[in-house]
Amino acid sequence: MKYGVPSRKKEECTACNFDYQERTVLVLETTLLKSFYAWTTTRTIYHVSSFQDFVQRHREYKKMIMLNYPPLHKELYTMDAAKFFVPSFLKAINDNTEESFRSIMTESSPGVYTFEMLQPHFCELLLSEVDNFERWVHETKFRIMRPNTMNNYGAVLDDFGLETMLDKLMEDFICPISGVFFPEVGGSTLDSHHGFVVEYGMDRDVELGFHVDDSEVTLNVCLGEQFGGGDLFFRGVRCDKHVHSGTQSEEIFDYSHVPGRAVLHRGRHRHGARATTSGQRVNLLLWCRSSVFRELKKYKKEFSSWCGECQREKKERQRIAVGATKLELFKRLQKSTS
């Protein structure tokens, strides 16, 4: 079982290669504090020892890109809902009711929702922007940070200017839905994200092992292009304690990607990607996090209502308790009648 936690050698880390001399005194900003909190489990990628170190290095890394990378499609960098989303998705969000969300969503397996989301033209533009960014990275020999250790290809969209647009996507379009379907994991209080694309194919990453995401809620949208294979497979939601436990038959679910169609699930829903056997597949991932949920989770030691195994154990304990009570009553009844 792999977690979405990267670990890289120091010499491979772009942040480590920045000029340390140029550091200035840090000012703690609320947004960065939130971001740091969200990144604490993934900070090994930056080889940082403190919050200050992290903030400074990541800021310099992003600044380097922002100053030098020329965007190809500027229209992607500002949220334009009518151009980005399909009408059915937009209408459901505007109506903003559980009924309207359910009308566009398919819950093929408990906790896995799929729905039509992105316009083909938006997918094309984003694919082309990522392509352009990677070409720029190659030409300028800029050493980029990959989204996580599990992927050798792909790019972090937040790092080259798409952070504001993706923030809007999370706040205005994902949070209303996750507040209804995933309230128990902080679905209504999402406040930071990690947005990236992953690329699969013969000359890219081929598959992705079984893992859980460092997110409360994950949005996974296929952007294209032509491909064979690459199914997503799900194996039940688990808390930290039960992440390696077995799978119940009703938790097994496989999903075939369709360009433009989104999958929304809890980050703790164990999943993986099967091999992309032909062509190339690119997916947009948005790991949405809630600092409120993470803070509350620290104080919660026992049962997690959202964990399949915790629920199973609870039911088993109840079954045993009910059995014992019945047996006790039966014994008393026998005594009184004899």
Ligand SMILES: [Zn+2]
């Ligand atoms: Zn559990």
